[in-house]
Amino acid sequence: MVKSEVHKCDVVIVGGGGAGLRAAIAIGQTNPALKVALVSKVYPMRSHTVSAEGGAAAVTKENDSFDDHCMDTIGGSDWLADQDVVEFFVKQAPAEMIQLEHWGCPWSREPSGKIAVRPFGGMKIERTWYAADKTGFHMLHALYQTSLKYDNLINYDEWFATKILIENGRCQGVTALELRSGQLRVIAAKAVILCTGGAGRVFPFTTNGAIKTGDGMAMAYRVGVPLKDMEFVQYHPTGLPGTGILITEAARGEGGILVNKDGYRYLQDYDLGKPLDVNDPLHPVKKTMELGPRDRLSQAFMKELEKGRVLSGPYGEYVHLDLRHLGEKKIDKKIPFVRELSTKYAGIDPVYDPIPVRPVAHYFMGGVDTNIRTATRLPGLFAAGEVASVTINGANRLGSNSLTELLVFGAQSGQAATEFAIEHPDLDFTALEKQGADEQERITKNFIRKNGGYERVATLRQEMTKTMESGAGIYRSEKSLKETCDKLAELRDRFSNVMIEDRSLAFNTELTSALELDFMLDVAQAIAHSALARTESRGSHQRTDYPKRNDERFLSHSLVFRTDGAPRIEYKDVTITRWPPAERVYGR
Amino acid sequence: MKSYRRPVPNTLWLSRRPYILFIIRELTAVFVGAYCVLLLFFIYKLGKGLEAYQGMLDALKSPLSIILHLIALAFAIYHSVTWFNLTPKIMVLQIGEERVPAFLIAGANFAAWLGLSVILAWVIIGV
């Protein structure tokens, strides 16, 4: 029996994106004596935070207020956000953003040298900080580069975490596959923070990078931690057809408009207000038309599709995002990446032609259930960023809240994990080593040394994404969701016959794809079953058979638990502090 | 797990067109240097007196000299052109938020080159 190597540290962070790096730095700032392991399946600067474009929200201007940010967020969430958490988030946001400015993030500026802000969808006041239209990229690199100065931080780059380890009723580390050698290692830690991001890749058509496969969600789910609000998946209204590449909401924040095949600004038909002329100095009006929230805009597209008023191309139906009236100068200054992406991947220069766009799976409001301090119900396990559901996003996240979220709660998780690690110094290394050996054996037996498999990873994955789109997409029904649940159960069965051709240990990406698919199947089931159980429509979760919001029954978070059969679903109340549920009003 | 280091062939500099052009660019310096030596020789002969100087002029009139000059000139011009084209990378001028476009900076260099050449020709040969 091969013994697995045990790496010892105080806190292990799984995931090197924005939240993970912020957590790591938080520990370095407050407690540099602690040894921190940052385990990431890719080099940190490859993390998907890099693809975020538009900006990050925080109340920093005179005309703005904490209450307005809270209200926008809570209304945007269709009253499914926990209001105590939202208040905490909104209060912490400005300091976190300024901190990142001090770390060198190249924020766009006003002529005075102060931070510039731009309007964003669903926000009453412009409060979105931005670095042109590569905000996530700049934030991630600023965080990564800043993290390099902390010597207590050890980077385990290209280590693929496979399992959360529990001993004596608390989390004591993870196992991870070192991709270079193909060896399974144990990373023993007094506290574990999951920052692995979302799982957009369970859908066929997504803005998400290849790495977003819900690893952390599934790992937590497998050790009994519930996933919260998984039925809420945000579709971004403007992705490029075919590739799903994101065209940022900032394009609309700067004044871009959406038109159907007749050149008509169709959003006015969907209770999103009346359009102003694009040359009107007041355009774009906040919380109106193109600056409505993402769920409503994506749903409006689907209605247009039903009415046959969209355009059609080789990659399906689409509408036009028209930026021409902004002019070349403004486009190049404020949203140059939009121009680069459309020119390269759609063959369209937005200075001269409208961009073809359609809704595309973008963000998971749901995730690992945590409290306001990012702690899960498993002692010693914390989660922050898209992997977690803390919950500020509820049924629909507002654009530019997620980048701020990963800072606020990334930092929070670092502090909370530090406290926990100091209070719980003892680890059972012998038991952990044994668990590592078991995990090594599981992976060897089920994957790399397995014989007789015949199902291709890619085939199973494609069938999974297809059924997720058809059954659990923007609009769902009992029938479509049941079909998806059945199909996922079938795929779960077939997965046991998965075939790995690659017998090499070094950087075996067929093995990692299989492990990722294994995780994604769990996440997909959690989504479909949660969606089936919620017989109402709220935010991004739209049931054609239950088109109304039902506060009496469903003003509550769903919690999905893994079982050997179909997942078990429970509910817990939403925390309401000062904003009782009301109608979501845009454009009126 | 052992990684594989690909051998770097001695012909690396011939493996891609940009590298070849780079080597040519660097070798222009040989012609520049040789010409400086020629200038030194010219001054030396000039200092020696009329006879020596006349010998120098005769040598310069030989077909071989003309051919060598032509070759050297081609390289010297290549040096000038590449040099001025690369100047904007080093001389970065920014007015407010906008950078002065590279072609303007390179263009200014080319203009100076042309101007100085005309002046020099006018002074020396009095055209």
Added chain:
Amino acid sequence: MSKSNEPIFWSLFAAGGVVAALFIPILMVITGLFLPFDDKPFAYERIHGAVSHPLIRLLLFVLIALPLFHCAHRLRFVLIDIGLKEVRGIISVLCYGAAIVGTIIAAVLLWRF
């Protein structure tokens, strides 16, 4: 990693590159293509008189010395690049040495002119 004295050589290289780029081509045209066919402007008295002027001598010195360092620097790196890295010390001595010798000769010739 060691603190480098490269700036001295690099600045001479760069200055020489500018001088060479601006002046050498036209001089080549004059001495190589014009003079063989019309040497009237190159009458001994005229040229000798001109070079006797201290300012012209200073100009000539700059025109020769700086490009020599430019040449030495580029040659040094070409030789290192094409595989003589092992003997880079010797190459540096030879290249810059030659440029220094050339510079001294120029200085002496022009001083005594």
Added chain:
Amino acid sequence: MEETIELEIFRYRPDQEDRPTFQTYEIPFRKDWVVLDAINYIKDQIDGTLSYRWSCRMGVCGSCGMMVNGVPKLTCATFLKDYYPDKIRVEPLAGFPVERDLVIVMDDFIHKLKEIKPWIIRREGEEKPIEEGEYLQSPAELAEYKQYSMCINCMLCYAACPVYALDNTFVGPAAIALAQRYNMDSRDQGREQREEIIASNEGIWECTFVGECSVACPKSVDPAGAIQRAKVGSTIDWYKDLLMPWGGKKR
């Protein structure tokens, strides 16, 4: 009949072979496919054993750099149609050791990145407290370094650099450009610390300005320009120290 295109791909499996081989795959040709799409097609449909890195497929994560017909490219932004109908040769980025197939060993770059101290450095006691808000920085000051902050660490510039290929001790284009990015940031005061690496013999002075790094760069960072400007800066320092050895230190 369906149009096809051939890809000739570098293969190396360290636990199975001592030296690399090339394997040719024939795949459908689609006009709007990039080289990465073609490689993904091979992985999914033909040969699951092919290993490579990729993620965002929109030219910003920096994972998928490879040599395409001998030229360093982001494969997510390199279209098949630009090569069709010729065969395309895909290799791991030049200048780096190969870990497996199209995957290079990145350790050297990561080490160099850390070495140049790519973070804001403030002098002792000059750190601004968070409560006092942001450092002011005018749009013009932002524009000074913005270009150099666009580096995605894809390392195409290293693969394009013959100096790095011949001598891996060279700090290299991206790392130096990033050092410049911080040096030129109005909020930073750490230039002198970075000079220890940047102005060393393994730093800017190794560069002979081939300029191919800037040609290869998919984000127009212009590392070659950054290096030359750093040379000018260090040269000015050198003369200052020479002429004013008593007071040149405080920069």
